[in-house]
Amino acid sequence: MTTTLKPVDAxxxxxxxxxxxxxxxxxxxxxxxxxxxRGPWRxxxxxxxxxxxxxxxxxMWRHHLFQNVSEDTLTIRNNTTQQALPMRHLGSFLLGTxxxxxxxxxxxxxxxxxxxxxxxxxxxxxxxxxxxVTDYDLSVQDWGVTYDExxxxxxxxxxxxxxxxxxxxxxxxxxxxxxxxxxxRSAEYPTPPMLQTYxxxxxxxxxxxxxxxxxxxxxxxxxxxxTNPLGAQLGACTYCGFCEKFGxxxxxxxxxxxxxxxxxxxxxxxxxxxxxxVLKVELTPDRKRATGVTYVNSxxxxxxxxxxxxxLSAYVLQNVRLLLLSGIGQPYDPNTGQGQVxxxxxxxxxxxxxxxxxxxxxxxxxxxxxxxxxxxxxxxxNFDHTGLGFIGGAYIAGMVTGGRPIEMIxxxxxxxxxxxxxxxxxxxxxxxxxxxSVHGSCMSHRGNYLDLDPTYRDIHGRPMLRMTFDFTxxxxxxxxxxxxxAAEVAKAMNPREIKLNRRVGSWNVVPxxxxxxxxxxxxxxxxxxxxxxxxxxxxxxxxxxxxxxGAFPQNAGYNPTGTVAALTYHxxxxxxxxxxxxxGALVQA
Amino acid sequence: xxKSTFDRRRFLLxxxxxxxxxxxxxxxxxDGELGAxxxxxxxxxxxxxxxADAPPxxxxxxFIFFTADERAFIEAVVARLIPNDAVGxxxxxxxxxxxxxxxxxxxxxxxxxxxxxxxxPKGAPEQGYxxxxxxxxxxxxxxxxxxxxxxxxxxxxxFSKLAEADQDKVLKGLESGDIALDGGVDSKSFFAMLxxxxxxxYFSDPIYGGNKDMAAWKMIGFPGAHYDYKExxxxxxxxxxxxxxxxxxxxxxxxxx
Numbered sequence: 001m002t003t004t005l006k007p008v009d010a011x012x013x014x015x016x017x018x019x020x021x022x023x024x025x026x027x028x029x030x031x032x033x034x035x036x037x038r039g040p041w042r043x044x045x046x047x048x049x050x051x052x053x054x055x056x057x058x059x060m061w062r063h064h065l066f067q068n069v070s071e072d073t074l075t076i077r078n079n080t081t082q083q084a085l086p087m088r089h090l091g092s093f094l095l096g097t098x099x100x101x102x103x104x105x106x107x108x109x110x111x112x113x114x115x116x117x118x119x120x121x122x123x124x125x126x127x128x129x130x131x132x133v134t135d136y137d138l139s140v141q142d143w144g145v146t147y148d149e150x151x152x153x154x155x156x157x158x159x160x161x162x163x164x165x166x167x168x169x170x171x172x173x174x175x176x177x178x179x180x181x182x183x184x185r186s187a188e189y190p191t192p193p194m195l196q197t198y199x200x201x202x203x204x205x206x207x208x209x210x211x212x213x214x215x216x217x218x219x220x221x222x223x224x225x226x227t228n229p230l231g232a233q234l235g236a237c238t239y240c241g242f243c244e245k246f247g248x249x250x251x252x253x254x255x256x257x258x259x260x261x262x263x264x265x266x267x268x269x270x271x272x273x274x275x276x277x278v279l280k281v282e283l284t285p286d287r288k289r290a291t292g293v294t295y296v297n298s299x300x301x302x303x304x305x306x307x308x309x310x311x312l313s314a315y316v317l318q319n320v321r322l323l324l325l326s327g328i329g330q331p332y333d334p335n336t337g338q339g340q341v342x343x344x345x346x347x348x349x350x351x352x353x354x355x356x357x358x359x360x361x362x363x364x365x366x367x368x369x370x371x372x373x374x375x376x377x378x379x380x381x382n383f384d385h386t387g388l389g390f391i392g393g394a395y396i397a398g399m400v401t402g403g404r405p406i407e408m409i410x411x412x413x414x415x416x417x418x419x420x421x422x423x424x425x426x427x428x429x430x431x432x433x434x435x436x437s438v439h440g441s442c443m444s445h446r447g448n449y450l451d452l453d454p455t456y457r458d459i460h461g462r463p464m465l466r467m468t469f470d471f472t473x474x475x476x477x478x479x480x481x482x483x484x485x486a487a488e489v490a491k492a493m494n495p496r497e498i499k500l501n502r503r504v505g506s507w508n509v510v511p512x513x514x515x516x517x518x519x520x521x522x523x524x525x526x527x528x529x530x531x532x533x534x535x536x537x538x539x540x541x542x543x544x545x546x547x548x549x550g551a552f553p554q555n556a557g558y559n560p561t562g563t564v565a566a567l568t569y570h571x572x573x574x575x576x577x578x579x580x581x582x583x584g585a586l587v588q589a
Numbered sequence: 590x591x592k593s594t595f596d597r598r599r600f601l602l603x604x605x606x607x608x609x610x611x612x613x614x615x616x617x618x619x620d621g622e623l624g625a626x627x628x629x630x631x632x633x634x635x636x637x638x639x640x641a642d643a644p645p646x647x648x649x650x651x652f653i654f655f656t657a658d659e660r661a662f663i664e665a666v667v668a669r670l671i672p673n674d675a676v677g678x679x680x681x682x683x684x685x686x687x688x689x690x691x692x693x694x695x696x697x698x699x700x701x702x703x704x705x706x707x708x709x710p711k712g713a714p715e716q717g718y719x720x721x722x723x724x725x726x727x728x729x730x731x732x733x734x735x736x737x738x739x740x741x742x743x744x745x746x747x748f749s750k751l752a753e754a755d756q757d758k759v760l761k762g763l764e765s766g767d768i769a770l771d772g773g774v775d776s777k778s779f780f781a782m783l784x785x786x787x788x789x790x791y792f793s794d795p796i797y798g799g800n801k802d803m804a805a806w807k808m809i810g811f812p813g814a815h816y817d818y819k820e821x822x823x824x825x826x827x828x829x830x831x832x833x834x835x836x837x838x839x840x841x842x843x844x845x846x
Contacts, residue, residue: 040625041635052644052836054814057793061785063702073704078715085712085719088704198825238817250816265634275627297627361826365811366818405792405811417764418670418784419757423808427676430809431828456706508715 002294002302008032011293011307013278013322014314016101017561018547018568020256020264021160022311024230025572027267029580034305035270035313036295038277039067039098043257048104048247053240056404060245065105067095072458074317074465078506079447080334084466086456092508093515094245095315099274100256102315102515103561107244107369107401108220108253110163111558112154112566114380115147115183120443120554123381124391132391136472137446139344140391141553144525145534145570147183153569154562155186161254162226162234165189165218179215179374181382194223194237194371199355199362199434203398204373206492212375217397219370220254230263241402243369253369273297279460281310281326281544290544296460308583309543309575312521316550320450320520321465329531329540332449334468340531341521342450345467346555347507348516349394349440349475351483353490354410354499357432364403364434372399372437378485379557380441390477392441394557396486399437403430410435413499436486440479440503441557442518445472450520470506479503516560521550523567526589533587535574536567542585545571644836646796647691654694654725655686658747662732663689665749669756670787677808678801680787688790688799689728698725711775718778724786731779734770735759795835802840803833813839 009031012019019035026033042048042065058064067090075084096102116123120140124132133140157163167188168178193216196204204214221237228234237252251258264270275298282291282304292306312319323329323341332343376382379393402408410433411425453466471479483502490498524530527539536551538544547568549560556563574586628635652660663686673679680686692698700723712719722730736747739759743751748759762768764784766777790799792806794814800806806813813833821829832839 041628041630043634043636045636046640047642049641050816051641054816055644055794055836057789057797058644061789062697066702068702069704070700070702071704076716078713082713082716083710085710085716086704086706087716088718088720089702091717195822197822201825236819238819239822240816240818242816262634265630266632268632270631272630273627274630275625298625299627301627361828363818363821363827363829365815366821366829403811405806405809406789409809418760418787420672420674423671423674424676427808430811455708506715509717510715 002304004304004306007292007306007308008034009307010309010311011036011305012311012313013293014038014101014312014318015099015256015272016096016313016315017103017256017565019311019313020100020103020260021565021568022313022547022572023270024260024264025569025576027264027270029576030269032269033271034307035272036276036278036293036305037099037272037274039101039274041274042098042100042104042247044247044249044251048249050249053246053249054242056406059105059247060404060407063090063094065096065098065245065247066090067097072464074467075453075456076467076469076509078468078470080468084453084468086464087509091510092513093517094512095317095515099261099272103255104247104257105245106255106561107559109370109559110158110161110218110220110254110562112183113147113556113558113563114181114382116381117556118143118146120391127381128385128391132385136474138472138474139444139446141524141529143534143553144523144530145567149534150563150566150570151183151186153566153573156569157562157565159190160228160230160259161220162190162222162228163218163220163254164191164194164223166193166216168215177215179376180213181376181379189218191223191226194219194221194368196373197239197363197366197371197400198360199364199400200371200373200398202360202493203436203489207373207375207489210488210492212377212489214373214375217370217372217374217399219368221248221368221370222252222254228259230260232259232262234258237368239366239368239371241365241367241404244401277460278322279325279462281322281328283326283328283541287327288541290541309545312544312546313548316517316520316548317450317465317467319546319548319550321452323521323531323538323546324452324465325462328538328544331451334447334449337446340527340529344444344519344522344553345448345450345469346442346444346518346552347469348514348555349442349471349479349503350513351438351440351479351503352501353436353438353483353486354501355434355436355490355493355495356410356412356429356497356499358496361431362400362434363431364400364408367400367402369401371401372397375489378482388477388481390474390481392443392474392478392557394438394440394478394482396482396489397437397439398434398489400434405430410499412497436490438479438482438486439557439559440475440482442555443472443474444519444554471503476503516549516555518549518552518555518560521546522553523551524553534570535586536571537586539589543583545575547571644794644796646836647798650687652687652690654690654698659729659732660686660690661749662736662747665756666760666783667787669753669760670784671791678804680791682801683791683805684799684801685787685790688793688797689786691798692786692790693725693728698728699723700725720773720775720778722773724782727774727779727782730772731770731774734772734774735763738768738770796837803835806833
């Protein structure tokens with residue numbers, strides 16, 4: 001028995017960053033908007049106040065803010081010769097749930113992709129030849145949107161968050177102290193960079209000595225108090241070292257809760273329903289138009305929510321799954337290369353270098369999610385790839401997000417994982433070591449994709465999503481080269497010793513890497529190579545928009561949230577200025 | 590947003606009192622993001638006094654999950670994983686067996702955050718945990734299987750009675766997967782979980798029953814649940830002199846521990 005509800009102008013499926021931003025944009029236009037969130041309400045004072053937020057066991061290891069996979073997970077495999085099996089426990093990525101979702105427990109690392117990152121195919125092909133973009137069965141392509149088109153919307157997100165940083169390129173003028181490789185910014189960061197602790201400072205000095213260009217990581221952990229254009233107030237970060245995987249109890253980390261919700265929740269034309277999971281987008285018989293969504297709440301009651309527009313604002317994996325479950329678009333087939341939905345799933349290629357000192361106390365527990373000094377000399381196409389045999393790159397960061405002892409005790413090469421020797425190494429090195437992070441791009445590949453699993457089902461009886469993914473030779477070569485560049489900086493810091501944690505072997509679901517899953521609902525300039533157009537509008541069903549990192553045709557060497565938000569604002573602007581006046585395709589196929 | 594330490598302490602102790610009706614009940618109250626009733630919100634940020642999601646600390650001192658034999662096994666194992674000496678506490682001295690007992694008796698042991706549906710092929714190592722057992726079932730099955738292995742290979746002994754060198758030999762065999770166990774237990778997978786849980790008990794906040802007297806934090810120099818280091822950010826290389834603090838404060842705040 002499905003209850004049909006009162007129609008609304010727009011329904012948001014999922015209420016994290018993209019849902020909050022799009023909800024605010026559409027409500028300001030006067031639209032009636034309902035957001036459906038499958039998790040609970042979450043807010044600072046009730047869910048992660050400073051009196052109990054710094055709890056490593058509860059939040060990191062018992063997944064208190066993460067998606068509970070006991071009812072719904074996905075299946076995983078490295079290639080099509082394997083049987084995909086359920087991801088039975090979170091590991092490689094930590095999916096969000098609840099209001100704010102991943103925007104609650106993220107690090108606050110706010111990046112823009114390079115102008116050349118949006119032209120992965122044409123730029124590399126022009127500079128390095130056709131082989132550079134087709135070797136290893138890569139399936140990279142241009143985004144169909146440019147950095148210049150997105151710049152105002154990157155800026156809009158910076159102003160929403162109050163991003164702390166130092167511009168390296170203001171309207172084409174290179175600025176001392178910033179990232180000289182970045183695309184031109186229309187404005188300086190809203191707040192100055194965070195102060196740097198000892199380890200990032202030493203990293204920056206060593207990098208500068210090698211001729212690199214260190215700069216402070218742009219952060220959504222704020223260096224000073226800030227009031228954003230929606231009137232939301234954020235406070236200065238206290239460097240408690242519990243950002244990633246944790247909620248900020250101090251109103252210092254940009255999140256939907258701290259930047260959008262105080263404004264949006266007060267709107268009479270906005271309604272949020274929690275504990276409501278969307279099962280399917282409903283279509284007209286000709287499948288050219290969505291009529292709304294069907295959802296079930298935690299009491300087991302089923303509803304049909306009619307809507308003029310359906311906005312998929314869940315995480316990438318859930319958005320792609322809903323497209324597949326709803327019969328929107330053609331599923332990708334890796335054998336034929338036909339179909340678009342699920343194609344070009346990609347990830348992030350991570351490695352690191354540990355640095356151990358005898359004579360320097362680094363106090364790693366003084367940290368923040370994006371507290372780092374970074375070099376971008378080897379990211380994207382900021383360096384000459386001739387003869388290297390790969391495309392892409394990474395930022396290299398002397399980063400101290402915190403010193404949480406269950407997760408972040410580093411011991412030298414050859415130390416056993418347990419026993420007296422381990423304990424002594426932990427006691428000796430905890431205060432005197434840190435990690436340089438190598439945050440690498442991940443190109444798309446013909447064999448990496450998402451589809452529906454033939455065997456495993458969730459608690460609602462729907463097929464789980466199936467992820468088929470492995471790193472390609474392009475990624476292994478890139479990561480090895482970049483890890484060596486990080487080691488150069490590490491050695492230049494004159495430590496007692498270093499340890500290289502290379503990206504080795506096939507993708508493994510167990511160790512945490514990043515929650516930067518991308519692709520599967522990619523954007524492009526025509527329906528033959530993409531699921532959505534540059535405004536994230538589904539080609540086949542123009543009143544459905546699919547937001548988020550699913551739109552990335554491949555992943556760059558940066559954290560995705562800045563670009564996810566910019567794409568959302570860019571889509572919202574087109575909806576407001578064009579779509580609402582004449583609902584229909586914003587780009588003619 | 591700065592709260593006085595008095596507020597913080599009173600608030601948390603209040604949470605602990607509310608939880609004395611039982612370990613499992615407290616854990617359900619505090620870790621139940623599944624199954625909350627559906628809600629609809631319009632017109633304001635919802636807020637209700639007294640709904641803070643305080644941490645699910647544990648109470649009591651008796652073991653409620655492990656049998657006496659299992660407890661002997663666990664104490665012997667964790668004493669080898671993190672042995673005791675003057676540098677810092679061993680896992681037993683830090684209360685890790687009690688921590689494990691409460692974890693396995695509670696939501697973690699029940700697999701509240703594991704997907705355990707079938708079918709259950711073994712899979713490739715890259716596919717991670719692939720067992721039908723929840724953690725409590727896995728511990729129970731593994732302890733039995735390891736003692737059976739020890740019995741057949743060490744003249745009928747049990748693990749807890751072996752010499753330390755032999756104990757280490759068995760643990761290394763489990764760690765590498767070289768020792769095959771019966772009863773459907775994957776030795777490598779169990780060892781990885783046990784070592785992880787042991788480190789969790791050693792280094793987590795004392796409200797969960799381990800890290801007694803915050804001695805593991807003292808050993809490495811971690812000051813605990815501080816939330817403000819602004820004064821220390823640019824004091825490069827200086828030792829931070831704060832003694833560790835947990836969610837219930839620290840000895841001295843109330844004139845005793």
